[in-house]
Amino acid sequence: MARPVYLDHHATTPVDPRVVDAMLPFFTERFGNAAARQYRLGWEAGEAVEQARKQVAALIGASAKDVIFTSGATESNNLALKGAAAAAAAGRRSIVTVVTEHKAVLDPCRRLEAQGWTVTRLPVEPDGLLDLDRLRAAVDERTALVSVMAANNEIGVLQPLAEVSAIAHAQGALVHTDGVQAAGRVPFDVEAAGVDLASLTAHKLYGPKGVGALYVRRTPRRVAIEPLVDGGGHERGMRSGTLNVPGIVGFGAAAAVARDEMPSEAARLAALRDRLLAALEAGLEGLIVNGAMAPRLPGNLNVSVAGVDGEALLVSLVDDLAVSSGAACTAAEPSHVLKALGRPTDLALASLRFGLGRWTTEADVDFAAARVCEVASRLRAMAPMK
């Protein structure tokens, strides 16, 4: 077993060797510019991009023409939010989102707010799920866009997108979803979800970093967004710039593998995750699960360990486990997601996020549970009495 055991697949994933193999020729002998259609090297690159576009589209139940390649999910979220805001009708000047969204949604919303937009950030229930009645009350005829993530990056809960879309569409608002954590891990279908815009990235599904996509619906209603980047009119004018052909090819290959393997892989990961939780609960008192266990990403577990300093826990595990914590940033700011669930600061800081992945084994989760239990018990014994 390689140490530290990597259990942070919500942060990023290793590139699958099959994906690397697909990408490699496009760095060297097949290096053409996908926009240079006058000669073979160029049009072959263009064909490879279109093949990848089909593969990414197939993963999310879209048609290939709806997929716009970007540099990653942060760009996709910015393009969706700012692009839709710029194209919105004059009377629609508000955005509705959720407090537990990723910063790549919340920060563009804050930017738009500074520019005069009204932004409503809905709270979540203690289990992390959105209360649809709150959403219904918040969306009206002035709402341009509703942005609700498909799967949360910290606690893995899956939001009810179909219901969200129905509520938003009833008021004529568009729906965007940050689908980064969901795509490739659980069934994520833009038609079933009814969304108009969806952000994706390759590196969460065993593809390369630096390439993402934005799904932009064309039928039955064409969704208009303004580009953030001008210059050349690539990607149907929505995202100019020479295409990252090796990255896009890798994204396509990764999407195809994820789609093929999803049913068996999701079941395998859910069993491993449940095994991890059972071992932690057996070995440690005062364990609190953050977020609903269902509906939830199969490979996600987020727990708080009462009576332990989160940073000390993480540092004590640093040689054994690569996991993320509510205290991940240097300033020891508690996770805004765990705070939104109502966790007090100490429990929000003393949290561990496990993200299991394609190469995680039973031995890995058994080892992880044993180490966490051992270290947490040691830290508790080290603490003076209150």
Place this chain on the structure above:
Amino acid sequence: MHHSAEVLARVKAPGRVGALASDDPAVGTGEAGSFDAGTVTRIQVRVDAAARRVVEARFKVFGCSAAIASASLVTERIEGAAVDDVLRLEPAEIQATLALPDERRHVAALAVAAARRAVERWRRDR
């Protein structure tokens, strides 16, 4: 989050964790910090009154890795030290040895304060 090798080594093997019998007149107990603020450091010393030296030091900590490492280093430094030297111990030396980042420096001061209070308490109560 980046930590010095010194901090990482001490978190892994902190050494003098534990407690001394606080009703023993040779033992002084000092505490600094608060649970509300996120760090509590308790240091206990056993003092040889004739030699005026700390012969044993133990600590307990609730807090971050830097707090654990600071208490570990402080107890290591004061074990065997003269009582007067403990009272002269400076946080700057602990902070420098552990290469603590600015936002963690206060936890070294807590460990030094706990050690000083332990010795003062021993002196007062014996």
